Amino acid sequence: MRARVSWTLVLAAFLAFPPFQRERVEEMGFGQIFRIERMRVDPALTQALRSRWDAEASAFAFPWGHMIPSLEDVSRITGLRVYGRAVSGYTYPCYHALAERLLDLPIERRSSLVPRAGKNAGESEDEYLARLARVSQRELASEPGPQADLDLCRFLVLFLGRLLFATRGDAVHCRFLPLLEDLGEVGGYAWGAAFLAHQFDGLSASERQTSTSGFYPFLQVWAYLHLPALRRGDLTWRGLVPIARRWDSHRDTRHLVNQLECLHEAIDSYPYLDVVWQPYLGEGDEGQPWLVQARPYFGRSVWLHALNLVLPLNLFLTQRSLGLRQSVVDFPVRDRFRRSGRSFRGLHDTTDWRERAREHIENWERKGKGVRSDATTDDAYLQAYALKYGRKVYKSARHQVDVTGEIASLRALLQSVVQDREAAQRQTTELRSELERVRGTEAGGASSSRSAGGSPSLMEDRLAGAVLRAEEAQRHLEERSERDQLRVRAETAESQVAEMTQELATLRVQRPSGDQEEVIRLRAELLAQQTLARNLQHIVTDISRSRSRSRSGVSVSRAPAPPSGSI
Structure with a gap:
């Protein structure tokens, strides 16, 4: 299922909710996502960025050094909470019994969480969204009670499985379902940190993939802010928060291959002067109450958790993003918690990740480790970086001088x-x-x-x-x-x-x-x-x-x- 179609379905279900249900979604920390306009997908930009991702370092390897999307990026761009308990718990080889109990859905070959309604010929996106919302509203409880809880649980499975943590294909995975058993506890998890781990995992996929996993506007807006000279985004609405509400992707009618070739050349020859390491220096906190509790997590290297995904946020590789000079560091090596496969169905055993990743969860609870640098110049780091990556940082046919x-x-x-x-x-x-x-x-x-x-x-x-x-x-x-x-x-x-x-x-x-x-x-x-x-x-x-x-x-x-x- 295309990412934009998934967004429309989830948004229609949210708009169909009565006001008290929307308030519950807001209290869980997900409300800001639904204020973001549906953005055009930019597969060329996604593919160009994915080709620069070094899975071993969990960082982009650009000609000018490492760059990494951070928890501050997640908080400011999407409005998701990056503070709270680590998103960790049990994973199961089969979720049929749990889904039947919590969602009251018969698990057959395919069960639908929302009424199926295709787009009619000549129907605009807004008209299609409004019709989907009307169709969904007929199925939802209008008063608080057990049925309303069931509706909310179904919606959260759809939201998490098809939008925030989307995977390839049409199926909605249920791996977060155990965390939804107590709806009062859902808002206490650091879903923004789990989202960032999911983004890192998706970037580690083959660079030939043009689709993106998860909430695709995040990575696009991240590129608009840090690499503005690529000119892939249109700043349409200034001053709105979260920042993703301000942007739409630039319409490019060229063939995907031509777009990708031009993007590779543009990144290879990108002027270092135009790299924006700290795009939020002029940003205030007005209208963003989630930033107050999130700020202690900013600028720290920490382990991110999304159940069976346990990945590092190596901000010590990007000290320049914190206003520091980049010092020489030991480049990371692959960790044993990285999954060898891409499919969540590959988990054949019941696993308690709170126990298996206990040390890393304790690292999250301590808010990781602060990043410091005594370097007065980036030269030593850049020399070590060049020796490690060489010409691998260049992707265009006409490589630049290293x-x-x-x-x-x-x-x-x-x-x-x-x-x-x-x-x-x-x-x-x-x-x-x-x-x-x-x-x-x-x-x-x-x-x-x-x-x-x-x-x-x-x-x-x-x-x-x-x-x-x-x-x-x-x-x-x-x-x-x-x-x-x-x-x-x-x-x-x-x-x-x-x-x-x-x-x-x-x-x-x-x-x-x-x-x-x-x-x-x-x-x-x-x-x-x-x-x-x-x-x-x-x-x-x-x-x-x-x-x-x-x-x-x-x-x-x-x-x-x-x-x-x-x-």
Whole structure:
């Protein structure tokens, strides 16, 4: 079932509820979702982002470093609660008996939670929604009581299984049903944190999938806020909360393949200056009471729980999103709680995840661990990042230069060249001394040389040849040193570009209206540094070509002449 159709069905069921039932849904923390307008699905953006997801790190791997959707993103974009008890409990190999008891539905091949009503020809989306709501209203209890509780339980299964934690296909899974047995406890769970774990799990699927799991507007709006230069979203309604209410996806009529190719190219060449690490700096808390209790969870690395999904939120990989410099960190490795399969039906045993994941639940109850950094620059992290990912961070056909990887390798190369040059200088000095000693040897020295089977002139020629070879090696090392020094200057220029980029990005977010001249000045300096970096790279290339030509000339001049008597 398409995600937008699922949204329409769930929204129709919510609108069909009498006011007292809607209030109960609000008290559970789900009301803000139903204030969000139905957004167009952007499968190209979803697929482009999924291709950048590193399941091992639970993070996006972009050319400029890791980025991770956070609990603050969930809270501000969707309005879901990210505080409370971990969404954990029992999972069962079969839910038939539980569904019959709690939902009063006969479990046959397929049972419907809502009346089936297809869209009529020529019917608009709003007309279809209104008709579905009218049809559903006839089936719902209008007064509190056991039947109203049953209606609410059925609705929550539909909402959780087909919208918030949707999976591929039409079936509505019942894995959260055990948590709905006591409706008074439903609002005490951190459903927003469970939703984020489900998003991480969905991103780990094959990058060829164009459908998305769960509430798809979240990931789209996250990209609109953090990567605005992609221009995939339209800011239609300003000032509304949660933030997803402000946006709709940009209509793109091109073929999906063409959209995806353009998105890959745009992300590969995305200007670092336009990456928004802290999109909520100018946002207040007005009209968002759920943020008060959620704030202690922001900016912390913590384990997320959605029953059998136990996944890490590794915010220590994205310290820049907290206004810090990114320090060098150990990149995560795969955890034993990751499921090997994609299907929830693969759970063949009854499992108590509160017991199996006890240590991780305690981590959630402690609100994880705060993120700190003493780094004054991102350079060391970027070098380690480049060594780990290399060109894997580029997805377009025309890969960009891996600048950080080049910097890391050039630093090691420069150290090696310095050591080789010092060794060559010592060898040249020793050979010069030996040559001078041989040239100064008189008859006695010649006699001893002859007794050893050689001649002074032959020894002198050999030493002279060795000196020439050593001098040539030294010249070669000096050329390499000069080239590498130029590359280091290019590296310095790149570093200055990055620092100016960061400074300008900060000004973009924080600057008052009077700072436009400062931004223009920084842009000019940034352009000058980029020009310098390109010029240095051209110089390095010219030196390399010149050295290749000089080597060819030396090889020809040193080719041995044939003996005069040869034929």
